[in-house]
Amino acid sequence: MTLPALRLDTTRSESTLSEAFTAALATGDLAPLAATAPRDRRDRFLTLLALYDLHAAPLEQVGDAARLQGHPAVAELKWRLEADWLAELELAWVEAGSLSDSADPERVVKAMRAVAARDRLPAAYRWLARDATWPELVDFLALEGGPDGGFDDLVAVCQIGLSGSPKLELGKNYWDEMGNGSPDGVHTVLHQRMAAALQMPHVPRSEQPVEGLERAALGGLLATNRWLQPEMLGALGLLELQAGPRCRMVLQAFDRLGAPADAYPFYVEHAEVDPVHGKDWMDKAIVPTVTERPDWGPRIVKGAWWRSSVNLSFFEAVHRDLR
Numbered sequence: 001m002t003l004p005a006l007r008l009d010t011t012r013s014e015s016t017l018s019e020a021f022t023a024a025l026a027t028g029d030l031a032p033l034a035a036t037a038p039r040d041r042r043d044r045f046l047t048l049l050a051l052y053d054l055h056a057a058p059l060e061q062v063g064d065a066a067r068l069q070g071h072p073a074v075a076e077l078k079w080r081l082e083a084d085w086l087a088e089l090e091l092a093w094v095e096a097g098s099l100s101d102s103a104d105p106e107r108v109v110k111a112m113r114a115v116a117a118r119d120r121l122p123a124a125y126r127w128l129a130r131d132a133t134w135p136e137l138v139d140f141l142a143l144e145g146g147p148d149g150g151f152d153d154l155v156a157v158c159q160i161g162l163s164g165s166p167k168l169e170l171g172k173n174y175w176d177e178m179g180n181g182s183p184d185g186v187h188t189v190l191h192q193r194m195a196a197a198l199q200m201p202h203v204p205r206s207e208q209p210v211e212g213l214e215r216a217a218l219g220g221l222l223a224t225n226r227w228l229q230p231e232m233l234g235a236l237g238l239l240e241l242q243a244g245p246r247c248r249m250v251l252q253a254f255d256r257l258g259a260p261a262d263a264y265p266f267y268v269e270h271a272e273v274d275p276v277h278g279k280d281w282m283d284k285a286i287v288p289t290v291t292e293r294p295d296w297g298p299r300i301v302k303g304a305w306w307r308s309s310v311n312l313s314f315f316e317a318v319h320r321d322l323r
Contacts, residue, residue: 003012016038016039016041016043016046017033017036017037017038017044017047018038018043018045018046018047018050018136020032020033020036021033021047021050021051021077022050022067025050025054025065025068026065026075027210028068029189030068030071030074031073032075032224033073033074033077034073034076034077034223038081041210042210042213044081044084044085045210045213045214045216045217046205046206047077047081048078048081048082048085048217048220048221049213049216049217049220050230051074051077051078051220052073052217052219052220052221052223052224054068054069055069055220055223055224056153056220056223056224064180065085065177073322078224082225083223085221086221087239089306092309093305093306097304099227101213101298102297102298103290103295103297103298104178104287104290104294104295104297105286105287105291105297106287107297108286108287108290108297108298108300108301109283109286109287110284111301112234112237112238112241112286112287112301112304113241113282114177115236115238115304115308116241116242116278116304116308118308119242119308119311119312119315120242120245120246121246121249122246122311122312122315122316122319123315123316123319124140124316124318124319125245125246125249125250126249126276126317128140128249128250128251128253128321129249129250129252129253129256130256131292132253132257132322133257134257136322137197137198137201137253137257138200138201139201139322140322141194141200142195142200142201142203142319143203143208143212143318145216145267146187146191146270148239148240148243148270148306149216150219151177151236151239152174152177152178152186152188153185153223154219154222154223154232154236155170155173155174155177155236156174157168157223157233158222158223158229158231158233158236159171159174160193160226160229161226161229162289164187164288165284165285165288166233166284166285166288166289168284169280169281169284169285172280173240173280173281174276176273176277185269187266187269188267190265190269191266193262193266194262194263194265194266194267196262197259197260197261197262197263198260198263200257202285209314209317209318209321210314210317211310211314211315211316211317211318212318214310214313214314215310215311215313215314218235218306218307218310219235220253222235222303228301228303230293230296230299230303231299231300231302231303231306232303233285233286233289233296233300233303234286234299234300234301234302234303234305234307235303235304235306235307236281236283237278237282237285237286237300237304238303238304238307238308239307240274240277240278240281241278241282242278242279242308243270243278244270244271244272244274244275244278245275247267247270247271247274248270248271250267251264251267251268251271252265264270286300287304313317
């Protein structure tokens with residue numbers, strides 16, 4: 001991915017933009033943000049993640065700062081940072097050859113599956129299954145956050161404004177995330193049980209690789225911009241297409257290293273169910289949507305490619321660092 005250099009801030013060298021944003025939220029004085037640009041990509045994504053927290057994080061976590069979600073200074077900062085990022089994503093998409101410009105539903109699905117196949121099993125997962133030590137496994141999963149971290153909220157946002165088969169499919173998918181009505185089967189609960197069983201550490205954003213920050217921020221970008229709904233539909237569909245094989249690699253690592261029983265259900269659920277979800281997402285969400293809105297077809301594929309690209313960069317960075 002070709003990434004142009006970021007503008008560097010020379011007017012407020014004493015702090016990063018993310019630090020300035022946190023301070024501004026605490027004091028309510030947002031005026032200084034207009035003169036501040038991110039120092040680098042890490043600073044950009046730390047700021048965006050804090051900004052997206054105002055839209056989607058639990059209120060007990062955000063606190064009174066949530067009232068500033070729609071403040072003009074926050075909106076301007078969001079627009080400015082996202083414009084630079086979207087320009088990079090678009091440039092990379094064009095350089096990749098814009099894998100599909102078709103409005104034909106079958107060709108869109110074919111292109112989606114091609115994007116999913118290009119990195120279905122990154123080297124990081126093969127290493128995890130065959131060679132990683134127990135500490136490396138735990139560290140990897142702490143950074144990975146599950147194959148589809150935050151998917152329940154993202155799919156809930158993505159269904160807004162849809163109708164018919166696509167809305168029903170996303171609703172069905174969400175209900176599965178909710179354990180089909182069983183509190184013990186909710187995917188976030190299964191992940192919490194796994195994390196406790198593995199004594200998995202919480203990795204603060206400040207210690208995550210920049211590729212991990214971008215990967216996490218992509219969901220916020222798509223979820224907080226209604227005009228990016230087609231790209232979001234493609235990005236979430238890609239997760240469903242890829243999660244199954246990757247989760248099976250994690251389960252192989254569990255078997256090889258003797259993981260405790262409570263570590264298994266989260267990845268077993270995804271290994272078994274996500275391949276079905278992936279097919280249904282294509283057949284019942286993508287195909288009817290593109291049939292009704294042909295202009296969404298290329299954008300759906302683009303969103304899948306965006307997600308694939310940031311995923312691959314993340315897995316390559318984690319594989320390199322943990323080894």
